[in-house]
Amino acid sequence: NAGVTQTPKFQVLKTGQSMTLQCAQDMNHEYMSWYRQDPGMGLRLIHYSVGAGITDQGEVPNGYNVSRSTTEDFPLRLLSAAPSQTSVYFCASSYSGPSGVDTQYFGPGTRLTVL
C-alpha cells in the first residue's frame, strides 16, 4: 500500500492564482482531513470528510474548498491564493474500528508559498 499520497510536494503561487492540492489514500479509509501547519500553531483542521459525497468545515475553512467524489481522493482547492495561505498542508485519513475512530495516517505534506 502507498498509504496517503499528496501532490505536489512544493508549490509557489502568485496572489490571486488558484490551484488544487491532491490527496489520495489506498487504505479504504472512510475519513479524510486537510490540515495546515504553521510555526507555533500546531496543526489546524481546514476541512474534513466522513465519506464520499460528505464534507464539512473545520477550524480554518475560509479560502478553501473541498469535494469527495470517491473514497480514495480528497482534493483541496485554493480559489484565490493569498500570502496568508503560505503554509505546509497535510492530508490525513482514518477509519472507524471496534474501539472507535483509529489513528490518523498523514501524507508527506505540500509546502505552499504564496507571493
Add this chain to the structure above:
Amino acid sequence: GENVEQHPSTLSVQEGDSAVIKCTYSDSASNYFPWYKQELGKRPQLIIDIRSNVGEKKDQRIAVTLNKTAKHFSLHITETQPEDSAVYFCAASIEGPGGGYQKVTFGIGTKLQVIP
C-alpha cells in the same frame, strides 16, 4: 470547541534523562488522545495513544498518562536518545454521534532536543 494547551514549547534534556510533555484539554467529552512525533521536514506519525477508559499506557520507553478529572494527559519518554529529538504534538478528539468521525484538535507542539 475543544482547546488543547501543550507545555513546554521547547525542552532540552541530556541523553539518558527523562522528558515529560504535558497537555490539558477543555471538553470533558473528549475520549481519544493521540501523540504524534514529527521529525524535521517529515509528516506527523503516531507514537502512542490512549482512550478515556484507560489511565496509563506504555510502549517500551514511552508512556502516556491520562487524568480525566483534571482534564490533562502527559507523555513520558525515558532513557532519551538523540533520535528522540523532534517535535511532539498532543491531540484530543471527540467521537461523533454513533461512533463516527472525530474532529481532532492539536496542541501547538513541543520541540524536544536530546543533547548527546
